[in-house]
């Protein structure tokens with residue numbers, strides 16, 4: 001096995017179990033794409049083993065911090081099995097069958113994401129090492145996920161290019177049957193169709209599950225504007241909790257079409273907790289650019305009781321943070337102005353580079369410019385199936401704030 005020797009004094013983050021070794025920390029040593037390497041300190045001590053990525057600035061991703069445990073096929077299979085095992089609560093609880101099974105670095109499997117949609121697993125492999133172990137990972141998921149019918153891969157993700165991995169549009173089945181065109185999943189009182197081939201990421205935003213439920217509890221009898229709605233999640237939750245009117249806005253035609261289907265599907269859910277769902281809530285679906293739509297509402301004098309802002313990632317890296325902050329301020333300021341007295345703003349950032357502190361600051365500036373006072377009534381974050389390893393704070397990317405207007 002090839003060795004990677006670290007520069008003097010650059011071993012401390014590995015000793016704290018941070019999984020990334022940047023190229024600048026490497027004194028010597030190389031290997032092929034995705035090969036397992038032994039990581040050695042400048043003093044000659046073996047610190048563990050990692051996956052080598054020749055094309056990436058993150059040159060090695062650690063998978064074993066134990067000098068005596070070389071990550072072979074059994075080791076990788078066990079990592080997958082334990083990650084699935086940590087989701088046992090979800091399988092026992094059964095209130096959802098859409099669950100993230102492996103959350104990359106934070107589950108000890110760098111660059112591997114695996115999401116379960118009602119018996120069908122969809123993966124993304126974004127590190128050379130995860131790619132190299134694809135067959136082992138797929139077999140392990142098929143074996144250890146209860147009721148697993150298929151394991152597929154989506155390779156249409158830009159970060160694969162940075163890693164020197166091929167980009168492919170089509171979903172590829174790695175194990176089991178061909179998944180259906182639309183997979184029906186349950187999330188509490190909601191039912192959704194998930195498109196595993198063309199849907200965003202692996203098909204759906206499982207990470208906002210808790211935030212959707214939190215927003216739902218505030219929605220009774222309210223006029224709700226759900227911006228960047230994708231396939232409708234926040235709006236559907238609001239409706240099951242008795243919202244009077246829900247306006248769903250997204251720029252994507254496909255997303256809006258699926259949001260309409262999901263509204264119809266959820267309305268027929270026999271487990272509905274709120275009675276008369278279909279007659280209570282009036283849905284409106286709008287295919288539009290939110291930046292323009294909010295301005296149009298302002299110009300037309302429209303107002304709302306509850307606004308959700310869940311935009312896509314505005315900052316891909318630290319260099320883009322200031323530009324992203326301007327984008328966040330713009331939409332939050334506009335939304336704050338559209339809120340009726342006592343109204344609620346549920347606002348999110350999924351940009352990892354945008355810190356909680358900076359996001360709070362942007363919101364405070366927006367409120368000041370809107371000449372309104374707000375109270376923070378809750379914070380949200382990615383759900384428990386998207387854990388953040390303590391040694392890997394970079395894993396926290398999704399932050400949410402729920403604000404109430406005091407005027």
Ligand code: SAH
Nearest residue numbers: 205228229230233250251252289290310312
């Ligand atoms: N809230 C959703 C997830 C939102 S993801 C949920 O709970 O599932 C972000 C969404 O923003 C995507 O659906 C994308 O199509 C949409 N989007 C991106 N830019 C947009 C814009 N300028 N205006 C409206 N929608 C936009």
